[in-house]
Amino acid sequence: MVRADAVETRPRLRRRSAGRLNRTPAGWIAAFCLPALALYGLLIIVPLGTAFYYGFFWWEGTQRAGFAGLGNYQEILTRYPLGTEIPTALWHNVLFFVGTMAIQNTVGLGLAVLLYRNPRFKRFFQTVFSLPYLISPLIVGYIWSLLLSPNFGPINYVLRSVGLESWALPWLGEPTTALPVLVLVNAWQWIGGPMLIFLAALGGIPQELEEAAALDGASPARAFWSVRFPLLMPAVGVITVLTFIGCFNIFDLVYALGGSDGGPGGAMDVLGLLYYRTAFEGGTNAIGESSALAMLIFVVIFGFAIVLERLLRRREVTQ
C-alpha cells in the first residue's frame, strides 16, 4: 500500500552524518509524534475504518439492522441508476482532471513565463492572479452562476450587446458546455498555485543553459522547450499531484454551480456529489450504501494515485 521506500531513500544518503543524531529517547519520540498521530488517527483513519465497518451492515435510518456482508456493495453497483452513475461520475472526475491539467496548468505556466521575463509589477500581478484562491469555492460557484445566468447574467448581456448573440449560451444549463465551464471557473480560482510553483522553479534554472542553447543557434521557443521545459518537469510533478488531489475531491464548486444533481443531465456529476447524494439525500439504508460507496471511492482514488505516482517517477528516471 505504501511506498515507504520513497520516504526512506533520501535520508539513507545521509545516514552516516544523521547517525549521530539518532539516539533519541523513546519519550521524546512519543512526545513529538503522538499529538499528530492522535489527531490524524482519531479523526481521519479511525472514521474511515469505521465507514468500512458500517458498509457491512444494513441500516434503518440511524439504527443498525443486520449484517449485510457485501450486500451494500452489490446494491450500489447493480442498482439502477446508481450503478451507472458511479462510472459516469468517475469519468467526469477524470475529464475534469485532464481539462484542468490542460487549461489551468498550461495557462499558469504561460503566466509564470511572462512574469519571469517581465518582472515589472511582478508582485502586483502575482497577487492579483492568485487572489481568487482565497475565496471559498462555494462563493466562487455562486458568483459565477450569477454571472453566467442566461437571463440576468452580465456575461451573456455583454456578449449580446457586442453582437455575439450566438455565443450567449445557457452555459450552465447545456450539457455540452457545463463541464468545460466548470474547468474554467475552477482554473480561474486556482491558477495562482501552478503559476507560483512554476515561477519558483523557473527561478531555479541556471541562466547559462538557455544562453548556451541560444549560442548554438536555437530559436527562443526551441530553447525554452528543449532546455528549460525538461528542467521544469519536477514542478510539473508537484502540480500534477496537487491537481489530482483537488480534482478528485471536488465538491463545493460543483454543488454551487450545478446543485447536488450535478448540473444539466448530470453533466457535472462527480464522485463527491454522488457520495453526498447517497449519504445525505439517500433513503432508509443511506448509511450502509454511502459507507460502501465511500470505500469504493477511496480505493479508486488511492489506486489512481499510486498509478499516477509510478508514472511520474518513471518520467523522472528517464529525464
Next chain:
Amino acid sequence: MISRRYGVLAALGTLALVITACSPSASEGESDTSNGGGETTLEVWGWRQEDVAAYEKIFQLYEDANPGVTVEYVPYKAEEYDTILRTGLSDQNGPDVAQLRSYGLLQPVVASDSVVPLDDEVDALADFPTEVLDGARGVADGQIYGVPFALQTLHVIYNQAIFDEHGLTPPETWEDMIAAFTTLNDADVVPLAATVTDTWMLPIQHEIFGASTYGGSDYLEQMLAGAATFTDRPWVDSLTTWNETSPFWGSQYKGTSYTDAQALFTSGQAAMFPGGVWELAVFAQANPDLELGIFNVPPPPQAAVSETLVPGYLDGSFGVSANSPNQEAALDLVRWMATPEFGQAFTDELRQISAVPGVEPSDELLAQALDAYLANPSPYVTYAYFSSGEPTAWDLASEGLSNFVLGQWSAEEAADHIQRGVDQWFEPTQ
C-alpha cells in the same frame, strides 16, 4: 527498543479501541432534564427560514394558553434540513417537535424509530382525510407519525397586469392557452418562467401541464394496482404534452434556474410561473405591487379526463421526537396543531393552506386554490406514491425529465428511466 515498539503498538491499539466509540448509539439515560413542573422549552425544528417571525406569533397563542411552556421555532436551510434532522433526532439535544417531510422522505426517520407514532396520541387525526394522512404515514407499519400542517397545490400563477395589457384572461381550453402563450411570445414577453436547471421543479411542472393527459387519480389507482406503468402511453404522452409548452419558456430556458425563473416573473419580464401555491407569498414579498392570479391547465384534446385537474399534495407534518426529554409537553403541542385554532393562525400568518380539516384560508387566492383542489384533486404521483423505496420515482423523474427537456432523451426513454428504477422495489398492491 522494546518500549519504542510498545509505543507504536499502544498507539495503534488506542486507535482500534476508538473504533468502537464512534458507532451510532441511541443515547441513553434520559433522566436529568428539567421536568419538575416549572418551565419547559420546546424546540420545534423546521425548514422554513422565512417563516420564523410568523411561527413566533403562532406559538405565542399556545404560550399564552399554556403558561410555563415556551415554544421556539428553529429553522434550517431547506436543502440541508433532512440531513440535519436525521442526525438531530437521534439524540436529546435535537428537537422536541420537528417538521417532517411527507411521503417517501418521511420514511428514514420512521425507520430509525426517531419519531413517535401518533395514532393513539392525537385523536383529532381521525378527522383528517386519508389522502392527507398518507403523507404522514410510515409505509412499513401504516401508522401516522405527524400532524399534517400544509397542503400544497400546483397551478399556473399569472401576472394580472400583463394579462390585462394583452387582453388575456385565464384560459378555458388548451387551445386558448396556447393562443395566449403565442400572443405573449409575439409581444416579446416570456409567457412561462419555467425552471429547468433546478430539476426538482420539473416533475411539478409536468404535473401542472400533464396531469389531465394521463388522468390523475384514476391512473394512479391503476398504477398502484400494477395495471398501469410510467411507460404506458398515457403517462408518456403526458410528458410530450408538457414539453409542447417549451417553445414558450423563453429563449435560453435551458439555463434558467429556479431563482432566475422567480426573478423573471417578479420583475415583470415573464407573464406566468408554473409552480406551487407557496410561491404566492414569495412573489408578494419580492414585489408587493404585483397583482397575482392563478389558473389550472385545461385538458388538451387527447387528454384522458375532461376536467381541469388541480395537482396537490401534503407538504409535511409535525412529529414528536422519540428522544425528546419533554415528550408529554411535545405531544400536547402537536395535539394543539391538529386544532382549527392552529390551522387558522397557520393559514393567516403564513399564507399557506392549512391541512387541518375545515379551515378556510382568509387569503382570496389560497381559498380559490383550495376550492379548485377539493373540486378536482390530482396526486403528485412521483413524489407522493413512488418514493418510499430507493431509488425514488421523484429522483428518477427529476433526472429523466431533465434529460427529456434538454433534448438528450425521448419521452419514452425518460419514462423508461423512471419505470426501470421503480421496478427494483415497487410491489403493486394486488
Next chain:
Amino acid sequence: MTPLSPATTRRAARAPEQAGPPPARRGPGFGLRRVGVQLLLWGYTALAFGPLVLVLVGSFRTNADILQQPVGLPTSLDLGNYQRAWETASLSIYFLNSVAVTVAAVSLCVAVSAMAAYALSRWRFRGRAFLAALFISGLMIPAKLGLLPVFYMYQSVGLIDSRIGLVLLYAANGVPFSIFVIMGFMRGLPLELEEAARLDGANPGRMFVSVALPLMRPALAVVTVFQFALTWNDFFYPLVLMRSDEKYTVPVGLTRFFGEFAADRATLFAGLVIALVPLAIVFALATRHIISGLTAGMSK
C-alpha cells in the same frame, strides 16, 4: 504512499527564487514583444478581477435595476443593500467564529505537524518509515468520506455544535499536507546547526524549539497559508456538525444567506462584498509574506 518521491520535491524547487530574470536579449521587435506581454498580463488581470468588480458594482445597484439591465453603473450611491445584508445575515458573528476556528485549527495543525515532521526527518527509530508513510498517505484520503462516523463519534462525546470539535477536525485534516511539506523542507536543511546545538548539550526539545523551528519558518509559512485558506473556506463540516446560528462560520452562514435572499441579487452582492472585504484586507497586508512564504517553500 508518497505521491511524490522526495527527489521530485527537491528538484522542483531547488534553487532560490532570487536568481532573477534573464538579462533581456536585445533585438528587433523587442519593444513590441514587451508591449504584447504587458497587454497579456493586464488582460488576465481584468479576467481575474472582473468578476469581483461586477459583484462590487452590483452591490450598489437596486435589484430591479440589475434584473432589467445586468451590466450598468449604480444610479445612486445606495447603501441600503449593505444595511439589509448586515442586519439579516449576522455576518459579524460568522466572521468572528471563522477567525476563532481558523486561527485555532491552523495553529494546532502546524504545531503538531512541525513536531512530528521534525521527529520523522531527524530521528531514527523503529516504525519511522511506516509512520511517515501513514501520515503522507493521508494526502490521498478523501477525508470527507469519514464524516458520518465522525458525526457519531462527536455525538457520543458531546462535540456536536461545538467549535472545539470543528477545530480538532480541521487540524487533523491538515496534518498530512503539513507533514508532507515540512518533511520535504527539512530534508533540504543542513544538519550542522543542530549538530552544534547537540554538542552544546541541548536536549531534543530545546534543539527543536531554538534551532529547527526558526529554520523551518518558510515551510511553516507555506503550510499556514494553505491551511488558512482551506479552513476558512470550508463549508461541509460546519454544515453537518454545527447546529446553532451563532456558531456558524462565514461559508455556512453565507449559504443560509443565499437561501434567504435568492431572489434579491443586489443584497446578495452586498453580502458577498461584506464577506470578501476582510479577506481582501488581510491579503493586501500580508501579500508580501504570503508570496515570499509560498515561493520560499517551493524553492528550498
